[in-house]
Amino acid sequence: MKRQAIGFTFMMSILILGSLNWTACKSKKAVTDAAKEETTATQPTTPPADPPFIAALKESIKGKENLPSEEVFENIKILKGIPAGRLIPIMQMAFSTSLGVKCNHCHARGDWASDVNPKKQIAREMWVMSGKINRELLPAIEGLQSPQPVANCTTCHRGDVIPKTSLQ
Ligand code: HEC
Ligand code: HEC
Numbered sequence: 001m002k003r004q005a006i007g008f009t010f011m012m013s014i015l016i017l018g019s020l021n022w023t024a025c026k027s028k029k030a031v032t033d034a035a036k037e038e039t040t041a042t043q044p045t046t047p048p049a050d051p052p053f054i055a056a057l058k059e060s061i062k063g064k065e066n067l068p069s070e071e072v073f074e075n076i077k078i079l080k081g082i083p084a085g086r087l088i089p090i091m092q093m094a095f096s097t098s099l100g101v102k103c104n105h106c107h108a109r110g111d112w113a114s115d116v117n118p119k120k121q122i123a124r125e126m127w128v129m130s131g132k133i134n135r136e137l138l139p140a141i142e143g144l145q146s147p148q149p150v151a152n153c154t155t156c157h158r159g160d161v162i163p164k165t166s167l168q
Contacts, residue, residue, distance in 0.1 A: 057088055057112075074113035078127045095123060098154040099161050126153065 050058065061072050065085025070076040072084035079087055096103060106123050108114040115121060130152060138149045156163040 054088065054092070061085070075115065078124050094153050098152070098159065099157045100159040101161055105161070 049055075061084050064072045066083050068080065069082050069084045069087045070080045073087065079090070082090070091103065095106070099105070104117075106117055106119040108116045133151045138144070138151065141149075158164070
C-alpha cells in the first residue's frame with residue numbers, strides 16, 4: 001500500500017512536469033495566436049485531432065477512465081493504480097515522445113497487451129530504475145537546488161532512444 005502510494009506520487013510528479021511543459025507551450029502558443037489574430041484576423045487554431053488508433057483506444061475504455069489501469073487493461077505490472085484514462089497520455093508523452101519513438105517500438109502490432117516485443121520489458125525496468133533514482137538516490141544527495149528533484153525518461157533520453165553520453 002505504502003509502495004503504491006509512493007509510486008503514485010512519483011507518477012504524478014512525472015505527469016505534473018509533463019503537463020506543466022504542455023501548458024507552458026500552449027499558453028505561449030495562445031499568446032502568439034492572439035497576436036496573429038490581432039494583426040491578420042486568422043481563425044483560432046483547434047488542438048490537433050487524435051490519430052484514428054488513439055481515438056479507437058480511447059473509445060474502447062469509454063466510461064472506465066477513472067478505474068485503475070489493471071482493471072481495464074490486460075497486462076499491467078508497473079502502472080497499477082494509475083487511472084486508465086491517464087495510461088494513454090503516459091504512453092504518448094513519457095514513453096513515446098521522450099524517447100523519440102512510435103508505439104510499435106515497444107508494442108507488437110495489433111496487440112497492446114502482448115509482451116512479445118522485448119523493448120516493452122526494458123521500458124518497465126527503466127520505470128523501476130527511474131523510481132529508484134527519485135525515491136532513493138536523488139533524495140540522498142544534499143544541497144540540490146530543487147526541493148523535490150525529479151529525473152524522468154526525458155531527463156536521460158531527450159528524444160533519443162539511446163541517450164547521449166557526450167556532446168560531440
Ligand atoms: C518505451 C516503450 C513503450 C512505448 C513507446 C509505448 N508503450 Fe504502451 N506500454 C508499454 C509498457 C511497458 C506497458 C505495460 C505497462 C505495465 O506493465 O504496467 C504498456 C502498456 C500499454 C497498454 C495497455 C495494454 C494492456 O491491455 O495491458 C496500452 C493500451 C498501450 N501501452 C498503448 C500504447 C500506445 C497507444 C503507445 C503509443 C502512443 C504506446 N503504448 C507506446 C511500453 C510502451
Ligand atoms: C538515468 C538515465 C535514464 C533514464 C531516467 C531512463 N533511461 Fe531508458 N535508457 C537509458 C540508457 C543508458 C539506455 C541504454 C541505451 C543503450 O542501449 O545504449 C536506455 C535504454 C532504454 C530503452 C531501450 C531502447 C532500445 O531501443 O534499445 C528503452 C525502451 C528505454 N530506455 C525506456 C525508458 C523509459 C520509458 C524511461 C522512463 C520511464 C527511461 N527509459 C528512463 C537511460 C535512461
